Amino acid sequence: MNIIFIHQNFPGQYKNIAAFLSASPNNQVLAIGDRKNIHTQDPRLQYGLYGTPSPVHNDIHPWLAPLANHTQRGIAAARVLRTIKTKGFKPDLIFGHLGWGDCMFVKDEFPDVPFIGFxxxxxxxxGADCNFDPEFPSSSELSHNLRLKNATQLVSLPLMDSAISPTHWQAKQYPHFIREQINIIHEGINTTIIKPAEQPVSLQILSKGLQLTQDNEIVTFVNRNMEPYRGFHTFMRALPDFLQQRPNAHVLIVGGDNVSYGTPPKNAKTWREALLNEVGNQIDSSRVHFLGKIPYADYLKILQLSTVHVYLTYPFVLSWSMLEAMSAGCFVIGSNTGPVTEVIQDGINGWLTDFFDSQTLAKKMAHAIEYRRELQPLRQAARQTIIEKYDLHTRCLPQYIELINKTIKK
Structure with a gap:
């Protein structure tokens, strides 16, 4: 079978399914994406890369600039599709992420090929991220702007033969007319790799001459970048009270200083700097460790060391890190927001907490450490949740294959 994946930052959400399909000698897999964003290439795949389209500088309304840039990206991806078509490559199926415009013209090049949109x-x-956080209110015109932010997807939605969304909550954000086409399939968690430690684990923080083990009290907080969308401000404001309640605890914070979502702070270079300016003099810096972006193996080790893992988010896209923490057997305190509540049941496989209430979060972190042994069943239940609902090999890949077969037969 010939399969095309379209994603400007490939593999993105297609990491697992693309690897699985390309492992079969019966499949030929082609990945189309932005050359700037694809730094490593899987030798089992073919690649069709386009150059990053130049930003639009014409005198247009600023709300239209993203759509114009997405249109350029769609044209660039279409040119790649046209080139492979002239070389005789005929796909049996096309996958594509609808968010950045790459798929806007996919049916113009291959009108009869089934297309599964992400x-x-x-x-x-x-009801979602917009105007969720009163500390960062949105402008009155934002609702108008949001309609245009959705324009790229609205152009591409009619092209789909099937659709995938990773959670029910994310699927429900889409218009009613498209929801019946949406299949809830997560990208999958490899629970055979992401699991509780079978041997003693330790972590050295060389800059502080410190070695931490599973005997230490360790709170972990992980995100791609430290920013309000992922509750970094609430977490940092919880630390003074928490560190006072648990004088031997250490806090491991993993993530970069860029902005993935939302906007940068107004009075600091990064959100880390902004929050340290606010609460830095109230926390013991010898016990709060900013580890930055780290290798994946070290990240898994940190999850295995964790006594309590905190995951906070606006009502927005669910991070893989929360599910991976649960798979690693972490005790997770998650925000009482969608789609977190789709996964964590309070008191069953973790705890939920109000996103904005830093004082309650501090108490819950301290309480979870105090009663860590009594909470072991919740850790086990968290891992079991991932095995039963999100396991890569027994749940998610089979769901993908079922959808592929159903879509091709339409």
Whole structure:
């Protein structure tokens, strides 16, 4: 079978399914994406890369600039599709992420080829990230702007023969007319690799001459970047009270200083700097460790060391890190927001907490450490949740294969 994946930052959400399909000698897999964003290439795949389209500088309304840039990206991807078509490559199936415009013209090049779209997030003025955080209110015109932010996806939605969204909550953000096409299939968690430690684990923090083991009290907080969308401000404000309640505890913070979502701070270079300016003099810096972006093996080790893992998010896209923490057997305190509540049941496989309440979060972190042994069943239940609902090999890949077969037969 000939299969095309389209993603400007390939592999993105297609990491697992693309690797699985390309492992079969009966499949020929082609990845189309932005040359700037694809730094490593899987030798089992073919690649069709386009150059990053130049930003639009014409005198247009700023709300239209993203759509114009996405259109350029769609044209660039279409040129790649046209080139492979002239070389005789005929796909049996095309996967594509609808968010950045790459798929806007896919059916113009291959009108008869089934297309499965990936639906990650549809913007809404109410009920999701917009105006969720009163500390960072949105402008009154944002709802107008959001309609245009959805324009790229709205152009591409009619092209789909089937659709995938990773959680029910994310799927429900999309318009009613498309929801029946959406299949809830997560990218999958490899629970055979991401699991509780079978041997003693330790971590050295050389800059502080410190070695931490599973005997230490360790709170972990992981995100791609430290920013309000992922609750970094609430977490940092919880630390003074928490560190006072647990004088021997250490805090491991993993993530970069860029902005993935939302906007940069106004009075500091990074959100880490902004929050340290606010609460830094109230915390013991010898016990709070900013580890930056780290190798994946070290990240897994940190999850295995964790006594309590905190995951906070606006109502937005669910991070893989929360599910990976649960798979590693972490005790997770998650925010009482969608789609976290789709996975964590309070008191059953973790705890939920109010996103904004830093004082309650501090108490819950301290309480979870105090009663860590009594909470062991919840750790086990967290891992079991991932095995039963999100396991890569027994749940998610079979769901993908079922959808592929169903879509091709339409």
């Amino acid at each position: 639906l990650e997030f549809f913007y809404n003025a109410q």
